[in-house]
Amino acid sequence: GVIALGNGNPASDLIEKRQAGSRVGIEAYNRANGTNYTFDPYPDSEFGELTESLQKWAAKIDLYKDKLVAAIGTGNAIPIVKAFQEHGYKPGQIAIGSPDIPPAHQKAIADGWMQWGEDQHFYMMGFYAAASAWGTAERGYPYPIIHTGGQLVTKDNLKPVEDRTAIWIAKAKQYGIM
Numbered sequence: 001g002v003i004a005l006g007n008g009n010p011a012s013d014l015i016e017k018r019q020a021g022s023r024v025g026i027e028a029y030n031r032a033n034g035t036n037y038t039f040d041p042y043p044d045s046e047f048g049e050l051t052e053s054l055q056k057w058a059a060k061i062d063l064y065k066d067k068l069v070a071a072i073g074t075g076n077a078i079p080i081v082k083a084f085q086e087h088g089y090k091p092g093q094i095a096i097g098s099p100d101i102p103p104a105h106q107k108a109i110a111d112g113w114m115q116w117g118e119d120q121h122f123y124m125m126g127f128y129a130a131a132s133a134w135g136t137a138e139r140g141y142p143y144p145i146i147h148t149g150g151q152l153v154t155k156d157n158l159k160p161v162e163d164r165t166a167i168w169i170a171k172a173k174q175y176g177i178m
Helices: 013-033 050-067 078-086 103-110 122-139 155-174
Strands: 002-007 038-043 068-072 095-099 116-119 151-153
Touching: 002 013, 002 050, 013 038, 038 050, 050 068, 050 078, 078 095, 078 103, 103 116, 103 155, 122 155, 151 155
Parallel strands: 002 038, 002 068, 068 095, 095 116
Antiparallel strands: 116 151
């Protein structure tokens, strides 16, 4: 079967690394399990206009039909989910996942459309960034490199992620930024 990956921002270092990591993972899985999944990365515009990305995923679904076994986003899997919904697929009929775990991805996992996401710990990203900027500007510390997350999220461990997300969304609403 074919595993397609939509690259939402070609030439972006982070997104290219997500694509390269997906390729390495698929190749390693094939070696370890004697499978021969092929990898088809392509620019899907997932960070841009929803309808454009939807059309690109619809074309990919039409091209591969039953050979398409998985679809990977590089940060926004919602166009992928919507394209499969519009093609009459049912939740879980095809494996869908993407790094990042915004509320829309959490709902897609809860509803069975996505099987995985990755929690980069958005709240901590903002907190550490603000604290680090203060430390640099006010106290002269060098700006640190901080790894905030990388937690694999599936339906089995979604609840704590939803609970944390509810906290930062409530705070954002309270502060009038959402």
